[in-house]
Amino acid sequence: MTDRARDASAPALHLDDLSVAYTVRGRDLPVLSNVGLTIERGEAYGLVGESGSGKSTVALALQRVLPPNGRISGGHARVAGKDVMELGTAALRKMRANDVAMVFQDPGKALNPSLTVGRQMAEVYEILGASSAEARKRGEAILGRVRISDPGRVMASFPHQLSGGMQQRVVIAMALAKDPALLILDEPTTGLDATIEAEVLDLVDTLRQEFGAAVLFISHNLAAVASLCNRVGVLYAGKLVEEGPARALFADPRHPYTAGLLRCLPRAGFKGGPALDNIPGFPPVPGSITKGCVFAPRCGLAEDRCRSEEPPLYDVGEGRGSRCHFHDRIDDLPRMSEPPPVNTPERGPDVQPVLMLERLSKTYELPGNRQVQALRDVSLTLNPGETLGLVGESGSGKSTLANLILGLAEHDEGGAISLDGTPVAASVHARPREAIQAIQIIFQNPDSALNRAHTVKHLIGRAVERLAGITGAKRNTRVTQLLEAVRLTPRQLPAKPRQLSGGMKQRVAVARAFAADPRVIVCDEPTSALDVSVQSAILNLLSELQAERQVSYILISHDLGVVRHLSDRIAVMYLGRLMEIGPAKSVLTGPHHPYTEALLSAAPTVTGERGTRIRLEGQIPSPVNPPSGCVFHTRCPRKFGPICETEEPGFSADTEGHAIRCHLDRSEMGRGREMKGVEIVEANG
Incomplete structure (x- = not known):
């Protein structure tokens, strides 16, 4: 050989x-x-x-x-x-x-x-x-x-x-x-x-x-792993704590750590349901645990034996192994963290929108007298304490809309932005301090958003001073209050970002965004770079702060499970156009715009199974030369005639405010496809 x-x-x-x-x-x-x-x-x-x-x-x-x-x-x-x-x-x-x-x-x-x-x-x-x-x-x-x-x-x-x-x-x-x-x-x-x-x-x-x-x-994306892999290994603190066939392992975990990761996923129910579970504490420092099970300090099943006797990799059948003394008791694992009580203020009967966008468009000038219309005729409202989920592929206009709201880019003439009924200037430089305080942002990557040369105290304190105008002893008091609000302690004040975990850094970013008691916060992929255990803690934190302070969120995310968990309403964008908007449940359970249906069908599941996948052919067309008629017709699997290519569909809404921009009759649109967290299943009938 x-x-x-x-x-x-x-x-x-x-x-x-x-x-x-x-x-x-x-x-x-x-x-x-x-x-x-x-x-x-x-x-x-x-x-x-x-x-x-x-x-x-x-x-x-x-x-x-x-x-x-x-x-x-x-x-x-x-x-x-x-x-x-x-x-x-x-x-x-x-x-x-x-x-x-x-x-x-x-x-x-x-x-x-x-x-x-x-x-x-x-x-x-x-x-x-x-x-x-x-x-x-x-x-x-x-x-x-x-x-x-x-x-x-x-x-x-x-x-x-x-x-x-x-x-x-x-x-x-x-x-x-x-x-x-x-x-x-x-x-x-x-x-x-x-x-x-x-x-x-x-x-x-x-x-x-x-x-x-x-x-x-x-990957930390458990659903993506389940959809691709035959087998899975779960690492914790440098040890392989569980291994086995992907579907069996995710359906019936035999280690508390695996079960904890799965419980962190936003998989069931819409906004207003129970808080996500999350794994308390942090992984141990390398070399700090010299005997017993490495997961014992964070485990809800741990007993004295776990702290003194290191578990071997037990054979639990069907080609699976678990490094847990109590691998047969995982179903008894209690909730690992209890959400704190939230004081939700009562809302009056006549709610006025905190933010109103009217016919917003954005056109960029390119060399050669060419123009790119990145956003066209977008109108929507946002109520106090409401979350609007914004979804769509890259290039659909989500970030452009966020920049217009923040005043980082100026919208075209004819559009208007109102905050609590008062018009605000297109440019942040022309806005009064009160308007700047009222609209803040949480970025996707805290490493890029936080200056690594400064301490946590300086990062939050500078925002308190510059945005809220609070100085002296009151500034330090305010910094401490914000730190407590995001579940950090004064011990983190002298730390620099490099000394903090990813979850801690994002909590600092959240605290900074809340420094001036904003009315609206743009959350731009706030958890996509985080592990599922840290993600659940940040999502719970955002929910708690929203309920207590009645702040409104515009949530930009490609994780439909996260969007479902946090959103009251969902808006779907494509090539700078608003294609669908409505209550979260109506948008996700149907009838759907064909584009929304394709987005839902693409979401992976932790079971490794999908419904019928709807494939969109080709790339998003260039905004320099957008398609005539319906902008989605070049990729639409439901296109039915020349009208789609020549006439732009109207934006029609039902009695619940669920509006769809499509020539198809609602009775012919996709429905009965219910999204359960990160899972998509076919409903009966």
């Missing part, structure tokens, strides 16, 4: 008691402890867990690309039969070039902005020994295999000229160009819309079967 034949018969990845340690101040801190798992050829394996659990360390260790202070301290990692610890420099380089490929979270950072896609694609094949002409030909061919319709145009483009979904397809094509034994996906869909995420996952699954490559899918 040749070496190549032996490699082909070996698993794509085999970790045998792999341990990794980082040296910090002369002390070895274990970040992975005796992790053992196997991924066969053609299999998709998901690795889930909170930030800091060791997921990315696994990916780095198996390629021997750990930071300088990191080292494999025990065990073995074998890729396609090769023990990475035994490989010399040349052999290791060859293994990385041929056997392993990695797709990162942000394709924009993975691609060189100064080189065309064609040059970067050709580089991969040239490294593998192809001539320049052959490399370009093969690069164009592999782009076609990842469902890029015009490979020649894309090859001539620079990365910034492509959408996020298109960039991710290019990165996947580059990864698959060398026909690897193992494809590592590290959060590849975190920043993508639901439709693009579904397309990327479908693409990876198809290519996995076509190429026979194994997939290691690292």
Whole structure:
């Protein structure tokens, strides 16, 4: 048997008691402890867990690309039969070039902005020994295999000229160009819309079967993992605490940590239902727990035995393992956190809108006397204490609308924004302090939103002083009150952002947004970068603060489970137009606009099952040259005649205020498709 034949018969990845340690101040801190798992050829394996659990360390260790202070301290990692610890420099380089490929979270950072896609694609094949002409030909061919319709145009483009979904397809094509034994996906869909995420996952699954490559899918998106992976491993504090078939594991978890993660998901009911459960406390510092179960300090089932005796990986049947002494008692796990009581003030009978948008449009001027209408004729209202969910693919106009509301961009003439019945200027620079105080924003990424050079006290205090005009001792009192409101303590005041967890940083961002007692807060993907356990805590916090202070939210998100959990009403946007708006339950249960129906059908589920997937062909048209008639007709699966191409449909509402912009009669629209959190199921009848 040749070496190549032996490699082909070996698993794509085999970790045998792999341990990794980082040296910090002369002390070895274990970040992975005796992790053992196997991924066969053609299999998709998901690795889930909170930030800091060791997921990315696994990916780095198996390629021997750990930071300088990191080292494999025990065990073995074998890729396609090769023990990475035994490989010399040349052999290791060859293994990385041929056997392993990695797709990162942000394709924009993975691609060189100064080189065309064609040059970067050709580089991969040239490294593998192809001539320049052959490399370009093969690069164009592999782009076609990842469902890029015009490979020649894309090859001539620079990365910034492509959408996020298109960039991710290019990165996947580059990864698959060398026909690897193992494809590592590290959060590849975190920043993508639901439709693009579904397309990327479908693409990876198809290519996995076509190429026979194994997939290691690292993600905190449990539903995405369930939809793609055959098996799942759950990491906590560097230990594999549960492993098994994906559907069985998510349907019937056998470890309290897995059960806790699943309970954090917004899966049932609309706004006003019970608060989400969340896992109390934080993962332990590496090396801090030397005996017993690493999850015991946060576990609702923990007993004395758990604190003194480390559980082995128990065989719980059907190819599953659980590192829990009480794996047969998971159904008895109590709620892990109780929501605090919320004091909701009574609302009078005559509620006036806090925010009113009338016929807002936004046109950008481009070179060559060209124009882009990013937003067209959007009108809506927002009541005190109400949440309006704003959904739609990238490029639909959600962020443009948010910028107009905040005054960061000026709307076209003819539009108007009113706050508590008073018109406000289009530009933030022309607005009085009271109007600026009244409308604030929480950004998606707290790392980018918080100045890492300043302390928490300075970050919040500056907002209190600049926005609310509070100085001196009252300023410090106000900072402490805001910190308590977001469930942080004075111990965090002298800390800088780098010293805080992701959830803590987002709480600081929330506190800063509330510094001036705003009337409206724009929440721009406030939880998409967070683990599900941290996400549930932030969602509960936003709900509590809204109920107590009657602040209104405009929630921009591609996570339909989050939108359902927080929203009173939902607005659906496409190519700068409002296509549907109405009460959350009416919009999500139908009748739906065909575009809304496609968005709902694309949402993954933790059961790994979907209803009938509605695929939208092609990309969103260019706003420079939008389609005539209904702007959605070029991709609409329900287009029924020339009227869709020539006449724009009106915006008709029913008695509940559920308005839809479509030529279809409501009786012919999709209905009976009820969305249950992140799940979509077919209703009877």
